[in-house]
Amino acid sequence: MTDAVLEIRGLNVDYGLGEDAVHAIRDVDLTLHRGEVLGLAGESGSGKSTLAYGLTRLLPPPGVITGGEVLYHPDGGDPVDVLRMDHAALRRFRWAETAIVFQGAMNSLNPVHRISTQLTDVIKAHDPRGTSAARLARARELLHLVGISADRLESYPHQLSGGMRQRVMIGMALALEPKVVIMDEPTTALDVVVQRQILRQLVELRERLGFSVVFITHDLSLLVEFSDRIAIMYGGRIVEEAASADLYRDPLHPYSHGLLNSFPALRGPKRELTGIPGSPPDLRGMPSGCAFHPRCPHAMERCGVEVPVLGVPPDKSTTAHVAVDQRSPADRTVACWLHPVHDDGF
Numbered sequence: 001m002t003d004a005v006l007e008i009r010g011l012n013v014d015y016g017l018g019e020d021a022v023h024a025i026r027d028v029d030l031t032l033h034r035g036e037v038l039g040l041a042g043e044s045g046s047g048k049s050t051l052a053y054g055l056t057r058l059l060p061p062p063g064v065i066t067g068g069e070v071l072y073h074p075d076g077g078d079p080v081d082v083l084r085m086d087h088a089a090l091r092r093f094r095w096a097e098t099a100i101v102f103q104g105a106m107n108s109l110n111p112v113h114r115i116s117t118q119l120t121d122v123i124k125a126h127d128p129r130g131t132s133a134a135r136l137a138r139a140r141e142l143l144h145l146v147g148i149s150a151d152r153l154e155s156y157p158h159q160l161s162g163g164m165r166q167r168v169m170i171g172m173a174l175a176l177e178p179k180v181v182i183m184d185e186p187t188t189a190l191d192v193v194v195q196r197q198i199l200r201q202l203v204e205l206r207e208r209l210g211f212s213v214v215f216i217t218h219d220l221s222l223l224v225e226f227s228d229r230i231a232i233m234y235g236g237r238i239v240e241e242a243a244s245a246d247l248y249r250d251p252l253h254p255y256s257h258g259l260l261n262s263f264p265a266l267r268g269p270k271r272e273l274t275g276i277p278g279s280p281p282d283l284r285g286m287p288s289g290c291a292f293h294p295r296c297p298h299a300m301e302r303c304g305v306e307v308p309v310l311g312v313p314p315d316k317s318t319t320a321h322v323a324v325d326q327r328s329p330a331d332r333t334v335a336c337w338l339h340p341v342h343d344d345g346f
């Protein structure tokens with residue numbers, strides 16, 4: 001697709017080496033389109049954070065990328081594979097092109113420095129030529145962007161609420177006008193009302209500033225509300241991907257269905273909360289076939305034998321082309337034997 005900003009192709013990530021390795025990410029294909037909010041959901045341990053760390057090459061050891069590519073499409077430039085960038089290019093990519101807000105980020109502000117210092121340090125690290133007055137003006141502007149009044153610039157982190165600290169982190173992430181913002185459970189530690197305020201503001205900023213967002217959470221109801229598209233992960237694989245409204249209205253994978261029924265929705269028709277029986281798979285002893293089959297109410301014999309291919313079911317395609325790099329954001333994909341797909345060779 002020409003409007004892709006990030007294309008993950010065949011990504012595989014292991015923890016550990018050799019026989020002891022566990023496969024945390026398996027053959028993940030995922031496209032982030034320009035200007036969209038892509039939500040990534042799945043229970044704890046499904047591989048969401050590993051995917052985020054992997055695609056930015058920030059995997060802590062013993063994490064190893066064992067295959068695949070992550071193509072970044074700069075504005076007007078040729079795509080570059082993040083996994084093959086040299087150190088200098090990677091450093092620039094990480095802040096200037098992509099910014100990341102990780103779990104518990106609000107606790108990573110330095111307690112002994114004022115907010116102004118922490119914001120201007122980020123700006124200075126990437127543009128040492130600017131004046132300190134210009135940097136301070138930019139810091140003020142960033143706080144304003146995330147809804148904090150400029151008189152908080154001289155505060156220390158402990159003088160701000162959790163929600164404000166998280167907003168500061170988001171402001172810091174936006175400091176260099178990145179094209180892609182990755183957020184891993186950025187608001188989980190906050191109460192529901194503050195979470196929603198922050199996310200609403202982020203979506204509004206995305207429209208104004210034109211960046212794309214990968215938003216990771218286990219709370220699917222949040223994603224339904226704030227994302228354009230949603231990818232569902234299970235046991236290190238993407239098992240379904242669809243526009244939020246389609247996924248909410250008509251989840252195809254029984255796991256997506258179970259996840260949707262595990263969280264109360266704020267809007268729309270009420271669903272009965274049933275949850276999903278059983279627990280997520282242990283990566284050291286993954287079930288054969290579809291990893292979800294032991295918990296699946298619709299499991300058939302085939303499900304315990306063959307891994308279903310992720311693809312566009314024939315009745316859900318908007319185009320004749322369903323190959324991975326020709327899909328439209330409106331296409332939906334699923335990996336489930338209830339919805340067999342034509343193997344398109346990708």
Ligand SMILES: Nc1ncnc2c1ncn2[C@@H]1O[C@H](COP(=O)(O)OP(=O)(O)OP(=O)(O)O)[C@@H](O)[C@H]1O
Binds near residue numbers: 063
């Ligand atoms: N350092 C590590 N060594 C071995 N296995 C790991 C390591 N870090 C993560 N894993 C395993 O990789 C799998 C994916 O973990 P990951 O943190 O990416 O999942 P997640 O979906 O982000 O979960 P959460 O929502 O709890 O953060 C898990 O099964 C986890 O046990």
